[in-house]
Amino acid sequence: MTQTLSRDPSDPLFKPVTDRDPATPGDPLVRLRFHYGQCLSAEDFEAEQRYFVLRQRLHNALLHGVGTVWGLAIRRQQPRPAGGDQLICEPGMAIDPLGREIWVPERLCLDLASLETSFWTKLISLDPEDSAGPKRRAYVVLRYQACLSDEVPVIPLPCSDDHDGLAASRVRDSFLLCLEAEAPPDPYATVRDISRRLQPAEPRQQLLHHALNDPPLPTPLDTLQRFWSGADDAALLLATLDLEAIGTPKDSSQPVQLLPATAAAANPNNDVRAVLPAVQALADLALGIRLEGASAIAVSPFQVLGVTAMAVDSVGIPISGGGVAAAIQLEIQLSEGVHVNSVPANANAALQQSVQLLVWDWTTSTWREVSDSSSPEKLTAWDPSIVGEVPAIRLKVEPAWMAPTTFQVSLKGTGAAALLSNTPSPRPLAGVAGEIVPPGSGRDAHLFSTYTPPTP
Numbered sequence: 001m002t003q004t005l006s007r008d009p010s011d012p013l014f015k016p017v018t019d020r021d022p023a024t025p026g027d028p029l030v031r032l033r034f035h036y037g038q039c040l041s042a043e044d045f046e047a048e049q050r051y052f053v054l055r056q057r058l059h060n061a062l063l064h065g066v067g068t069v070w071g072l073a074i075r076r077q078q079p080r081p082a083g084g085d086q087l088i089c090e091p092g093m094a095i096d097p098l099g100r101e102i103w104v105p106e107r108l109c110l111d112l113a114s115l116e117t118s119f120w121t122k123l124i125s126l127d128p129e130d131s132a133g134p135k136r137r138a139y140v141v142l143r144y145q146a147c148l149s150d151e152v153p154v155i156p157l158p159c160s161d162d163h164d165g166l167a168a169s170r171v172r173d174s175f176l177l178c179l180e181a182e183a184p185p186d187p188y189a190t191v192r193d194i195s196r197r198l199q200p201a202e203p204r205q206q207l208l209h210h211a212l213n214d215p216p217l218p219t220p221l222d223t224l225q226r227f228w229s230g231a232d233d234a235a236l237l238l239a240t241l242d243l244e245a246i247g248t249p250k251d252s253s254q255p256v257q258l259l260p261a262t263a264a265a266a267n268p269n270n271d272v273r274a275v276l277p278a279v280q281a282l283a284d285l286a287l288g289i290r291l292e293g294a295s296a297i298a299v300s301p302f303q304v305l306g307v308t309a310m311a312v313d314s315v316g317i318p319i320s321g322g323g324v325a326a327a328i329q330l331e332i333q334l335s336e337g338v339h340v341n342s343v344p345a346n347a348n349a350a351l352q353q354s355v356q357l358l359v360w361d362w363t364t365s366t367w368r369e370v371s372d373s374s375s376p377e378k379l380t381a382w383d384p385s386i387v388g389e390v391p392a393i394r395l396k397v398e399p400a401w402m403a404p405t406t407f408q409v410s411l412k413g414t415g416a417a418a419l420l421s422n423t424p425s426p427r428p429l430a431g432v433a434g435e436i437v438p439p440g441s442g443r444d445a446h447l448f449s450t451y452t453p454p455t456p
Contacts, residue, residue, distance in 0.1 A: 021100075021146050022171050024230030026050035028058060054228050057099030061227065066187040067236070067274030069093045072104060074140050074239035074268040076258055085112045085258050087140070087268065089177055089238070095276060097187045098227050098234040100144040102175045110140070110177065112243070114253035122181035126242060135259060139183050140239040140268065143176040184235035186436060187274045239268040301430035301437060302421035305333040307409050309451040311400050319454055325400035327380070328451065330357070332393040332409060335433060337422030352379075353417035355393060360406040367408065370397060377401070391422075405451045413442035 031051040032044060071092020076085060087110040094102045123136035148168035156165055246255040261267040310318050311325035319325050332355070357379060358367040372379050380398050395409075412418050413429035420426035428442030437443050 021144070021230055022046075022148075023050050023053045023057075023146070024228055026054050026228050026230075028054035028228055050228075058224075058227055059099065060095050060101065061097065061099030064095065065274075065276055066095055066097050067276040068238070069095060069276045072142065072238055072273075073270055076268060077109070085256075086110070087112060087241075089140075094142060094236055096142075096144050096234045096236050098144075100234070101173065102142060102144050102236070103173065104142075104175055104177075108177055110179065112179075112241075112256055112258070114255050115179075117254045119181065120245070120254040120256070123243070124181070134245045136243050136245075138241045138243055139180045139237055140241060141178045141180050141184055142236045142238050143178065144234065145174045145176045147172045147174045178235075179241075183240075183272075184233075184237050187236060236274065238273050239270045240272050242267050242269075301335075301439070302338075302427045303335045303430050303433040303435065304411060304445040304447060305335055305433050307332045307447045307449055309407070309449065311454055312396075316396075323454075325402075325453065326398065328397040328400050330395040330397065330407075330409065332395070332411070332447070334391040334393070337391045338393065338419050338429075354412045354419050355395070356410040357395060357397070358408040358410070360408070400453075401451055402453060404453070407449060407451060409447045409449075411445045411447075413444050418442050 026047070028051060030047070032048045069092070071090050072094060073090045073092070075088045075090065077088050089104065089108040089110065091104050091106055093104070096102055120136065123138055125131050125133040126135040126137055127133035148170070149172050150168060150170040151166040152169045153165050154167045242259040243256045244259050246257055258267055265271065308331050310329050310331075311323075312318055312327050312329045313323060314326040316327075316329065318329075352372065357370040359370055359377075360366075361368045368374075370377055370379055377397050377399060380396050411429060413431060419429040421429075427440060429445060430437045430441060431443035432445045432447065435443065
């Protein structure tokens with residue numbers, strides 16, 4: 001399939017030549033009723049198709065989710081010595097935020113040999129101190145596109161200006177692969193977020209609360225009408241590209257090449273995309289993460305990387321085979337150093353407001369909070385520290401858990417007790433690594449894990 005892109009110098013953003021979705025506007029709540037002697041027109045048959053097409057889209061988006069189902073990896077082609085790079089998009093399938101299935105049946109090539117200088121100037125600089133720096137970020141974006149094909153002779157309408165007597169007889173579900181200067185909006189705008197829990201609860205109650213009113217939609221019908229109104233762009237982010245200019249602009253084009261991949265991320269970086277197959281609510285409930293991938297902004301937010309639990313002896317040394325466990329040490333890894341909203345003398349008290357530990361009680365099927373005064377176990381130490389090269393918060397639970405234990409750690413990224421990064425300009429905690437949040441915004445983080453005692 002050949003991708004058609006506009007190369008009009010006045011509009012360098014690879015604008016699609018056509019952009020109409022024949023299934024919208026439509027109504028997925030009304031279908032035809034047939035009866036004997038009924039006269040049918042083209043509009044009747046289109047309404048019949050729209051009912052099933054739009055219902056399938058609602059099913060895809062609301063019950064399954066958004067993102068890459070398989071394939072569509074963006075890879076770097078072997079670089080050419082004399083003029084920029086080429087990218088490869090592998091075949092694959094995705095579901096966009098409006099539930100439309102996007103099929104890419106064969107490998108595609110995206111040439112980076114030269115970009116219009118006017119497009120280059122729109123890209124985000126990777127150097128926060130230099131908005132005009134030579135290193136920029138671009139975004140590979142996939143969009144649904146319907147294409148009309150297979151023209152056949154038709155009888156023109158009376159008084160029509162169309163004298164060629166031809167009309168398209170097929171609608172092909174196609175796509176548009178774009179390189180853009182801005183990331184598309186959060187693809188989960190139509191997926192309600194279960195990770196914002198009001199209080200700990202057993203799994204069924206959390207799911208029930210989420211299904212009923214978490215969060216409430218003030219105008220649910222207006223929210224759903226975006227699926228069939230035809231007014232939404234609904235783009236999918238596939239990858240980010242970190243580019244560097246080669247030399248100086250010549251004429252109206254800017255030769256560029258991909259920057260080398262770093263230890264932190266590949267380049268192109270496919271991790272930023274939304275991912276399927278996955279049941280988002282279950283991923284939130286079981287793992288405490290969302291599946292968008294790493295943040296697409298140039299400066300990564302301050303986030304939680306994960307939590308580990310290990311048995312230690314009375315002096316804090318990890319237990320190996322045969323040792324006697326006196327306590328459990330939890331290490332909550334962070335993306336950078338952390339301080340709390342308090343004076344150093346009250347660091348422990350402040351951490352107890354910012355970090356909450358809950359243990360699943362199988363006898364009562366409820367979450368039990370563990371604090372400095374709880375029973376049967378209690379928290380006896382709160383310590384923001386550096387573990388190796390990874391900033392971490394250490395919690396000590398005494399006595400040690402002697403059986404497999406499911407636990408949850410909740411950290412505040414909002415409110416008066418929010419955790420802040422330990423930088424000259426503190427930023428609030430922005431959830432778990434992989435979540436995309438607006439720059440500067442805080443978000444609570446929830447980590448779930450199961451501790452298994454060491455084998456004697």
